[in-house]
Amino acid sequence: MRFDYLEPKTTEEAIALLTRYGTEAKVIAGGTDLIKGMRQKLTRLRDVKYLVDITNIPGWDYVKNDESGLTIGALTTLRNLETSAELRQRCPVISQAAGRAGSVAMRNVATLGGNLCQESKCLHYAGIYRWAPEPCHHGGGSVCYAVPGAKSCQAMATNELAPALLCLDSLVCISGPAGERTKRLEDFFVEPGALALSNTEILTGIKIPVLPTSMRQVYLKYSYTGTLNIPVVGVAAVITISEGVCSDAKIALLGAATTPLRAQKAEKILRGERVSGSTIDRCSKVAAEEARPVSDGRASAQYRRAMIKTFTKRALTQAAAL
Amino acid sequence: MKQVLDFTVNGLKKQVYVEPWWTLDKVLREELGLTGLKVGCAAGACGSCTVLIDSKAVKSCLYPAMKARWRNILTIEGLKAEGGLHPLQQAFMDHFALQCGYCTPAMILIAKALLDENPDPTEEEVKDYLSGNLCRCTGYVKIVEAVLAAKDKMKVRR
Numbered sequence: 399m400r401f402d403y404l405e406p407k408t409t410e411e412a413i414a415l416l417t418r419y420g421t422e423a424k425v426i427a428g429g430t431d432l433i434k435g436m437r438q439k440l441t442r443l444r445d446v447k448y449l450v451d452i453t454n455i456p457g458w459d460y461v462k463n464d465e466s467g468l469t470i471g472a473l474t475t476l477r478n479l480e481t482s483a484e485l486r487q488r489c490p491v492i493s494q495a496a497g498r499a500g501s502v503a504m505r506n507v508a509t510l511g512g513n514l515c516q517e518s519k520c521l522h523y524a525g526i527y528r529w530a531p532e533p534c535h536h537g538g539g540s541v542c543y544a545v546p547g548a549k550s551c552q553a554m555a556t557n558e559l560a561p562a563l564l565c566l567d568s569l570v571c572i573s574g575p576a577g578e579r580t581k582r583l584e585d586f587f588v589e590p591g592a593l594a595l596s597n598t599e600i601l602t603g604i605k606i607p608v609l610p611t612s613m614r615q616v617y618l619k620y621s622y623t624g625t626l627n628i629p630v631v632g633v634a635a636v637i638t639i640s641e642g643v644c645s646d647a648k649i650a651l652l653g654a655a656t657t658p659l660r661a662q663k664a665e666k667i668l669r670g671e672r673v674s675g676s677t678i679d680r681c682s683k684v685a686a687e688e689a690r691p692v693s694d695g696r697a698s699a700q701y702r703r704a705m706i707k708t709f710t711k712r713a714l715t716q717a718a719a720l
Numbered sequence: 721m722k723q724v725l726d727f728t729v730n731g732l733k734k735q736v737y738v739e740p741w742w743t744l745d746k747v748l749r750e751e752l753g754l755t756g757l758k759v760g761c762a763a764g765a766c767g768s769c770t771v772l773i774d775s776k777a778v779k780s781c782l783y784p785a786m787k788a789r790w791r792n793i794l795t796i797e798g799l800k801a802e803g804g805l806h807p808l809q810q811a812f813m814d815h816f817a818l819q820c821g822y823c824t825p826a827m828i829l830i831a832k833a834l835l836d837e838n839p840d841p842t843e844e845e846v847k848d849y850l851s852g853n854l855c856r857c858t859g860y861v862k863i864v865e866a867v868l869a870a871k872d873k874m875k876v877r878r
Binding site for chain 1: 723740741743762763764767770776777778779782783784786787830833834849851852853
């Protein structure tokens with residue numbers, strides 16, 4: 399593992415460095431995912447020669463709530479998201495999700511931006527197939543070792559913060575050579591490892607223009623015990639109930655598709671219905687059917703589907719009881 | 721080309737020369753001889769490389785050395801208390817919370833980080849906080865016991 403470590407002090411400096419070094423440069427914030435990947439010599443990271451550390455740039459580590467809505471800087475650590483009194487009060491689903499990512503030591507360093515920009519890696523890409531002579535789609539080649547014959551990368555999405563933020567209709571704020579722009583979060587994820595973000599752009603924060611009125615917010619995660627804790631399945635549910643009837647439901651999933659997925663068909667089942675055990679059951683079933691999981695080394699498609707049903711049901715039941 | 725790194729380790733100012741690609745575990749172990757922290761997986765999974773940076777637990781195997789500039793690092797060697805061992809160290813011994821001892825320096829530091837943040841955690845909170853630190857020997861029961869025992873001792877002292 400060899401690289402040069404650059405520490406720009408301003409956004410302009412950072413963008414200039416990314417422009418100058420192109421595909422040989424990578425943005426580093428907390429670095430927990432990046433350093434691990436570089437040490438493992440993951441295909442995409444083999445040519446990286448310059449790490450552009452953006453943590454010295456001021457003004458991206460904050461949680462702010464004002465008339466324009468709630469904004470969170472991309473350099474806010476996951477631990478700060480977990481413990482933020484403001485977030486726990488207004489958007490507890492974000493704190494719940496952040497608190498389930500990795501472990502405390504990881505969360506002290508890992509950032510919101512890093513988590514949203516994290517490449518979802520299947521265990522074939524991150525495992526022995528990284529030495530295969532023919533790179534997979536994710537590595538720039540044209541085969542898939544997880545799903546033979548697949549025409550594009552099939553890794554299941556693992557960005558822990560995504561479902562919660564999708565349920566809150568978040569926008570992402572991006573800075574680049576052409577200035578600043580915002581984008582809907584659902585349009586940000588294109589496919590595993592491909593974001594609507596060019597090489598010379600940096601994610602600077604997220605914006606939630608309209609705060610949720612309902613505090614019935616739950617994030618549940620299923621993963622294999624402890625350690626790195628990559629989510630196998632993640633479910634965020636934000637529901638609004640008045641007089642026993644669900645007036646609004648937002649459900650978003652990880653481990654259900656190659657990008658974080660809003661389970662819109664499942665949401666329709668619940669909207670306008672009296673909330674009961676059986677509606678929740680029907681809703682979870684539809685969520686599992688709506689999902690497009692594949693067997694990517696971490697879990698089989700069948701198992702993921704079963705867990706999506708189970709955890710959607712649990713999340714909705716818990717949210718309804720709040 | 722090596723770069724200078726100024727930081728504070730266990731209360732003492734240090735200056736070392738590091739390659740830009742080094743991670744903090746290598747610097748502490750090999751440049752400063754602080755071999756209390758271990759490199760188990762080098763992937764951020766086992767937690768045996770845990771140190772405290774500005775009082776926060778961090779996995780030093782994934783922490784670029786360059787990020788440590790001007791920061792305060794605490795390793796197990798820096799754990800002090802008046803008149804002997806830190807209550808956590810004493811509790812780990814009293815409760816047989818170690819066998820081979822490989823995970824122990826990191827386990828004690830993460831426990832310290834917990835008790836400094838939350839002086840009265842429940843058993844569940846202890847387990848959750850320590851969930852990033854693996855132990856192959858003990859099965860964790862005695863470790864959790866030791867942390868809870870140290871918590872009581874430390875509460876009395878405060």
